[in-house]
Amino acid sequence: MEDVSFTLDPAAPGRSGAKGTNVTSQLHGAPTRCEQQPEMHARVLATVVAARFYGMELDPGEFRRAPGEETPSAQSLSQWLQNSGMWARALRLRWRQLMRLQDTGPVVLLFADGTAGLLTGVNADKNVIFLKDPRAPSGDNPLPVDELRLRQVWNGEVVLLRTERGVAETEAPFSxxxxxxxxxxxxxxxxxxxxxxxxxxxxxxxxxxxxxxxxxxxxxxxxxxxxxxxxxxxxxxxxxxxxxxxxxxxxxxxxxxxxxxxxxxxxxxxxxxxxxxxxxxxxxxxxxxxxxxxxxxxxxxxxxxxxxxxxxxxxxxxxxxxxxxxxxxxxxxxxxxxxxxxxxxxxxxxxxVVFHYVIRAETEKASVMTETVYGIRTVKSLALEPSRRALYDEQVADAGRWRLTYAKLxxxxxxxxxxxxxxxxxxxxxxxxxxxxxxxxxxxxxxxxxxxxxxxxxxxxxxxxxxxxxxxxxxxxxxxxxxxxxNRPLESNAASGGLRPKFAGAIAFDDVTFTYPGTKIPAISRLSFEVPAGTMLGIVGRSGSGKSTITRLLQGINREFSGYVKIDGADLREINLRHLRQSFGTVLQENFLFRGSIRENIIAARPGLTLEDVVRAARLAGAEEFIERMPNGYETFIQEGSPNLSGGQRQRLAIARALITDPRLLILDEATSALDPESEALVNANLLRIARGRTMLIVSHRLSSLTECDLILVLEKGCMLDIAPHRVLLERCSVYRQLWQQQNRHMEQPSRPTAVVQAIGHG
Structure with missing residues (x-):
C-alpha cells in the first residue's frame, strides 16, 4: 500500500512555546524551526493550517475559549470551525481508527501537554501515521510515527474537519x-x-x-x-x-x-x-x-x-x-x-383527496391562531377580540367540516x-x-x-x-x-464557499438596480456611490425611497440585483454569506431578544466573550446605567417577548449586541427611533466613539442624528439625489433642505406664548 499523505502550507505565523518543543522532539527526534508569532496557541495554529488545506482562511482573532478554559479544547476548536462554515467534530479515537483515515484531509491531533500536530497520512501496511508539526516550514516532509511513540504524548483527542462546499446543492430533497x-x-x-x-x-x-x-x-x-x-x-x-x-x-x-x-x-x-x-x-x-x-x-x-x-x-x-x-x-x-x-x-x-383539504383547513386555522398570539398587543389595544374570535370560529368550523367528512369516509x-x-x-x-x-x-x-x-x-x-x-x-x-x-431553494453560499476577506469597510455601489419579487417598480434604480473605509454614512429619504433596501443588499438578504455591490473591492456575491453577515453589526427598528439573561443576549454572536467585554459594549450603547439598576444586573432573565424591558431598553441591548463583536461595518436602521429623548441623546453622544475604526451606515428619519456623519446619502424614489456632508446638502440639495426645515421649524419660529405677549405689548 502506498503512503497516503498530502502537503500542508503553514504559512500563517504562530508559536506554541516550550511544551510544544518537548513533544515535537519526542516524536520527531529534533526541535523544529519556529518563525511564528508568540501570541498564537499551537492548537489554534494547527487548526488554521488544517483549514487552509481546504481553502479556508481562519482569523485566529475570532477564536474564543470556553469560560474557564486555559488550553483550547477540542470542543472549542470544533465550534470555531463550525462557526466559520466548516464541518467539524471533536472526537476521541483509537489507533486502529486512525488507520482508517486514509481518504480524509488533515486531522488535528491534540497532545496531552496542550500542543497539537497534524496527521497528514497513514500507511496501514507499515502501521504508521505521518505527522507534521504545524509550525514547520511547508517544505518539511511529515515524519512517520508508530503507535508506541504516539501513545506517549497523545490521549486520543482529535478534531476532524472538512469543507461543507456543495452540501446545499447535493443534499437530497425532503421526501x-x-x-x-x-x-x-x-x-x-x-x-x-x-x-x-x-x-x-x-x-x-x-x-x-x-x-x-x-x-x-x-x-x-x-x-x-x-x-x-x-x-x-x-x-x-x-x-x-x-x-x-x-x-x-x-x-x-x-x-x-x-x-x-x-x-x-x-x-x-x-x-x-x-x-x-x-x-x-x-x-x-x-x-x-x-x-x-x-x-x-x-x-x-x-x-x-x-x-x-x-x-x-x-x-x-x-x-x-x-x-x-x-x-x-x-x-x-x-x-x-x-x-x-x-x-x-x-x-x-x-x-x-379529502385529507388534502383537511390539511389545508388545519393550516389556515393554525395561521390565524399564531398571527393572533404574535400580534396580541395590537389585538388588545384596538379591541379586535370579537373580529379575531369570529375569524377563528370560521376556520375551526371549516376544519371541523373537513375532519368530519374524512372521518365519515x-x-x-x-x-x-x-x-x-x-x-x-x-x-x-x-x-x-x-x-x-x-x-x-x-x-x-x-x-x-x-x-x-x-x-x-x-x-x-x-x-x-x-x-x-x-x-x-x-x-x-x-x-x-x-x-x-x-425543499425551497436555500440561501446560496450560506454555509461555505466564497471569499472570506478581512474587511476594512470600503463600500461601493456600481449601477445597482433591484426590484422586490412580485413588484414592477424598482426599489433602487441605477444607484452608484462609494464611501471609503471608516466613513460614517447617513442615509435619508422619504418613506419608500430605498433606504432599508441598501442595507438588505449589503447583508446579502436580497442577491438578485443588477450591477455590482462591492466591499473593499470584492463583489459581494462572491463573498461567503455567513462571513459577510458575521462582519456586520446590525441594529433594526424592531429587534428580537431571546429568552435568557441580559449577558447571554449581548454575547449571542460570540458566546466565549467575558463579562468585561459585555460591560464595555453595554457602556458604549448607553445600556450600562439601566442594567446595573436591575436586581440581578447582567444576569437578569429576559422572558419571551421581553415584557420586563421597555422599548428603549430593548433597543440599547440590541445596539450592545451588535457592538460586542467589534464589527468593521455597522448598520443602524432606524435604531434610535424607539428610544426616548434621553436614551437617544445618550446613544447619539456615543456615535463618534461607536464609529471609531469602523464604517457606519445610519438610516434615520431624524436628520438631527445625522449631522455628525462624514457623508449623507439622499434618496428619492430609489435614485440618488446627492451625497455630501450635512452643511453642503443644506446649500445644494433642495429635498434635504426641505426635510431639514420640516423637522427643525420649531427652532426657527418663536413659540406661541412669546408671539402673544409681543402682540399685547404692541397693543
Missing amino acids: LRWLFSLVMQERRSLRDIAFASLTLSFLTIFPPLLVMTVVDKVLTHHSMSTLSLLATILTIAVVFETLLGYSRRLITITIGTRIDARLNLHVFNRLLRLPIDYFERHPSGETMHKVMQINKVREFITGKLLTTMLDMITLFVLLPFLFYLNTSLAWIVLACSGLIAIIILAYLRPLR ANWPQTLVTPIQRFMSIGVILIGAWMALNDPSGYQVGALFAFMMLSMRVAAPLVGLARLIEDYEEVGTSVGEAASVL
Missing part, C-alpha cells in the same frame, strides 16, 4: 425516499431487531403446539409426566420470550429516538438556511403547521411502519405452519385477509372489514369443527385449537399491512406539506 434512507442508517440495530423478531416468531408457535399436544395427547392418555415436561418447556419459553421482547422494545425505542433527533435537526437546519424573504412572504403560522407535519411522519416511521414490518416477519414464519396444520383453513384465512386488503385499498384515493372501510374479521375468528371455528366431524381420518381437535390461535396471529399482520398503506397515503400528504417548506 419519503429520504426518510427511508434515514431509517436505513440504523442497519445494524435493524438487523438485531429482525433477528429478535424472527426468534420471537418461532417462539409464538410453542403455545399452540403445547395446546395441541395437551388436548390430543395428555388429556387422551392421562399422561402427567408429559404435562409436567410441557409446563417446564412453556415456562422456559415464556422467560426467554419476555427477555427477548424487552430487548427488542429497548432497541426499537433507541432507534426511534435517534431517528427523531436526526429528523428534527435536519428540519431545523433547513429552516435556518431558507432565505429571509421566504419568511417575510409566508405567515409564520402556516410555516410552523406545515413543518410540524413531520411529527406524523416520525410517529409513522418509528411506530406503525416498524411494528408492521416486524409483524410481517411473524407472518412468514407462521404461514407455512398454518398450511401444515390445515391447508383448507389456511386458504380461507388468506382469502379473508386479501378481501380486507382490497376494501382498504379501494378507499385510499378518496381518503387522500374512513368509517366505511372499517364497517365493511368488521364482518370479515368476525368470520375469520368464528367462521374458522365452525368450519374446523365441521371438518373434524366429517373427516373420516379423524381430524384432531388439538390441531383445530392450535390453528385458531395462530390464525389470528396471521390475520393481524395482513390487516395491519393494508392499514399501513392507508396511513402511508396520509403520511405522504404530510410529507408533501413539510416538503413545500423544506
Whole structure:
C-alpha cells in the first residue's frame, strides 16, 4: 500500500512555546524551526493550517475559549470551525481508527501537554501515521510515527474537519425516499431487531403446539409426566420470550429516538438556511403547521411502519405452519385477509383527496391562531377580540367540516372489514369443527385449537399491512406539506464557499438596480456611490425611497440585483454569506431578544466573550446605567417577548449586541427611533466613539442624528439625489433642505406664548 499523505502550507505565523518543543522532539527526534508569532496557541495554529488545506482562511482573532478554559479544547476548536462554515467534530479515537483515515484531509491531533500536530497520512501496511508539526516550514516532509511513540504524548483527542462546499446543492430533497434512507442508517440495530423478531416468531408457535399436544395427547392418555415436561418447556419459553421482547422494545425505542433527533435537526437546519424573504412572504403560522407535519411522519416511521414490518416477519414464519396444520383453513384465512386488503385499498384515493383539504383547513386555522398570539398587543389595544374570535370560529368550523367528512369516509372501510374479521375468528371455528366431524381420518381437535390461535396471529399482520398503506397515503400528504417548506431553494453560499476577506469597510455601489419579487417598480434604480473605509454614512429619504433596501443588499438578504455591490473591492456575491453577515453589526427598528439573561443576549454572536467585554459594549450603547439598576444586573432573565424591558431598553441591548463583536461595518436602521429623548441623546453622544475604526451606515428619519456623519446619502424614489456632508446638502440639495426645515421649524419660529405677549405689548 502506498503512503497516503498530502502537503500542508503553514504559512500563517504562530508559536506554541516550550511544551510544544518537548513533544515535537519526542516524536520527531529534533526541535523544529519556529518563525511564528508568540501570541498564537499551537492548537489554534494547527487548526488554521488544517483549514487552509481546504481553502479556508481562519482569523485566529475570532477564536474564543470556553469560560474557564486555559488550553483550547477540542470542543472549542470544533465550534470555531463550525462557526466559520466548516464541518467539524471533536472526537476521541483509537489507533486502529486512525488507520482508517486514509481518504480524509488533515486531522488535528491534540497532545496531552496542550500542543497539537497534524496527521497528514497513514500507511496501514507499515502501521504508521505521518505527522507534521504545524509550525514547520511547508517544505518539511511529515515524519512517520508508530503507535508506541504516539501513545506517549497523545490521549486520543482529535478534531476532524472538512469543507461543507456543495452540501446545499447535493443534499437530497425532503421526501419519503429520504426518510427511508434515514431509517436505513440504523442497519445494524435493524438487523438485531429482525433477528429478535424472527426468534420471537418461532417462539409464538410453542403455545399452540403445547395446546395441541395437551388436548390430543395428555388429556387422551392421562399422561402427567408429559404435562409436567410441557409446563417446564412453556415456562422456559415464556422467560426467554419476555427477555427477548424487552430487548427488542429497548432497541426499537433507541432507534426511534435517534431517528427523531436526526429528523428534527435536519428540519431545523433547513429552516435556518431558507432565505429571509421566504419568511417575510409566508405567515409564520402556516410555516410552523406545515413543518410540524413531520411529527406524523416520525410517529409513522418509528411506530406503525416498524411494528408492521416486524409483524410481517411473524407472518412468514407462521404461514407455512398454518398450511401444515390445515391447508383448507389456511386458504380461507388468506382469502379473508386479501378481501380486507382490497376494501382498504379501494378507499385510499378518496381518503387522500379529502385529507388534502383537511390539511389545508388545519393550516389556515393554525395561521390565524399564531398571527393572533404574535400580534396580541395590537389585538388588545384596538379591541379586535370579537373580529379575531369570529375569524377563528370560521376556520375551526371549516376544519371541523373537513375532519368530519374524512372521518365519515374512513368509517366505511372499517364497517365493511368488521364482518370479515368476525368470520375469520368464528367462521374458522365452525368450519374446523365441521371438518373434524366429517373427516373420516379423524381430524384432531388439538390441531383445530392450535390453528385458531395462530390464525389470528396471521390475520393481524395482513390487516395491519393494508392499514399501513392507508396511513402511508396520509403520511405522504404530510410529507408533501413539510416538503413545500423544506425543499425551497436555500440561501446560496450560506454555509461555505466564497471569499472570506478581512474587511476594512470600503463600500461601493456600481449601477445597482433591484426590484422586490412580485413588484414592477424598482426599489433602487441605477444607484452608484462609494464611501471609503471608516466613513460614517447617513442615509435619508422619504418613506419608500430605498433606504432599508441598501442595507438588505449589503447583508446579502436580497442577491438578485443588477450591477455590482462591492466591499473593499470584492463583489459581494462572491463573498461567503455567513462571513459577510458575521462582519456586520446590525441594529433594526424592531429587534428580537431571546429568552435568557441580559449577558447571554449581548454575547449571542460570540458566546466565549467575558463579562468585561459585555460591560464595555453595554457602556458604549448607553445600556450600562439601566442594567446595573436591575436586581440581578447582567444576569437578569429576559422572558419571551421581553415584557420586563421597555422599548428603549430593548433597543440599547440590541445596539450592545451588535457592538460586542467589534464589527468593521455597522448598520443602524432606524435604531434610535424607539428610544426616548434621553436614551437617544445618550446613544447619539456615543456615535463618534461607536464609529471609531469602523464604517457606519445610519438610516434615520431624524436628520438631527445625522449631522455628525462624514457623508449623507439622499434618496428619492430609489435614485440618488446627492451625497455630501450635512452643511453642503443644506446649500445644494433642495429635498434635504426641505426635510431639514420640516423637522427643525420649531427652532426657527418663536413659540406661541412669546408671539402673544409681543402682540399685547404692541397693543
